[in-house]
Amino acid sequence: MKNKLHIFKTPEELANEFANQLMSWVETHSGNKFHLAISGGKTPDLLFDILAKKYADSVLWQKVHFWWVDERMVSPEHQESNFGTVQKLLFSRIDIPEKNIHRIKGENEPEYEAVSYSTQIRENLTATNGWPVFDLIVLGMGDDGHTASIFPDQMELLVSEKVCEVANHPVSGQKRVTLTGQVINAAAKVIFLVVGQSKVDRLAEIFLHRKPAKLLPAAYIQPHGGQLEWYVDEAAAGQIGSELARR
Numbered sequence: 551m552k553n554k555l556h557i558f559k560t561p562e563e564l565a566n567e568f569a570n571q572l573m574s575w576v577e578t579h580s581g582n583k584f585h586l587a588i589s590g591g592k593t594p595d596l597l598f599d600i601l602a603k604k605y606a607d608s609v610l611w612q613k614v615h616f617w618w619v620d621e622r623m624v625s626p627e628h629q630e631s632n633f634g635t636v637q638k639l640l641f642s643r644i645d646i647p648e649k650n651i652h653r654i655k656g657e658n659e660p661e662y663e664a665v666s667y668s669t670q671i672r673e674n675l676t677a678t679n680g681w682p683v684f685d686l687i688v689l690g691m692g693d694d695g696h697t698a699s700i701f702p703d704q705m706e707l708l709v710s711e712k713v714c715e716v717a718n719h720p721v722s723g724q725k726r727v728t729l730t731g732q733v734i735n736a737a738a739k740v741i742f743l744v745v746g747q748s749k750v751d752r753l754a755e756i757f758l759h760r761k762p763a764k765l766l767p768a769a770y771i772q773p774h775g776g777q778l779e780w781y782v783d784e785a786a787a788g789q790i791g792s793e794l795a796r797r
Contacts, residue, residue, distance in 0.1 A: 553757060554779040557787045561745040564781050565596035568743065569604060572597075575686065575739075576610045584685050585675055587617040587729065589698070590632035591690040593743040598636055602643035611646040617671065619687060620699040620717070620728035621654035623663070631656055660716045660725045667727060668713035681736035682713065689734070689742050695752045695766030697742070699728035707731060708770050731770060739777035742768070747785045754789035 558564035576584045588594060605611075618632055626634045633653040641651060652674070654667050675682035689697045699717035700707045707715050708731030717726045734740060744753060755763040763769040772778060 555757070556779065556781045558781065558783050561593055561596055561783050564743065564745065564783050565593060565600050568781050569597055569600045573605055573608065573610060576614055579685060582613060584614045585617060586614055587619050587684050587687040588636065589619045589688055589690045590635060593690060593745050594688065595635060595639060598639040602640050606644050611644050615650045615652060617652050617684065618654045619689060620726050621656050623656045623660050623725045623727065625657045626653065654727050660727060664714040664716050664727045671713055678736060681733055684737040686739045686741065687734055687737040689740060689771065691742060691744050691749060691752060691768045693748045693752065695768050697768040697771060698734065699726040700731060700767040702765055702767060705767060708767060734771055735773050737773050738775050740771060740773045742780045744780060744786050745783040747788065749786040750788045753782065753786055757790045
């Protein structure tokens, strides 16, 4: 499956364009609920701030149900909480029903929360071929090619039969709850937001089908529905833009 690539001059331009695209998708979505799974990181933080500024009064928030791709096992008040960041940058500034926010409870015991969150997802989302289907999953990619909390030393999470698993950060050992690869690949649409020169090599490996890509979790995200797009800035796309243009 071909990766659809969008290149922007700056992270701010990328986040602004994606914010507009996201709200367009929500508006044209045929159902009365739009199930969106989001990730943490600097680019999503930009996105949340733009959404709050441009769409604070939108009635579409009544339709959007927020889920998390992954979460650090910390309290929601902790500075490393993905939920806490979105609460501050977005939820506190828009009119969204509390029932539309489905957070991973980082204060809980990890194994318990992985099961609990899996159950919530299965109870709320329609399933296809046994897997719950998100309308949209927004991912990032680390310098090491990880995505969600699926790290290169935990590739088995890509093929897990569970909806959520407990992952361990390879350096700090910090525990996280993450969606697994099969759930991500069951989504109707998956979007990567990737910025910065530190991602240049990993993006080139994935897009130019280089051998090292086999070691990168992000390279295995290929949704069955075929809807995969990458929003990247020029710094991250340094090696791939001109090469793909020649093909």
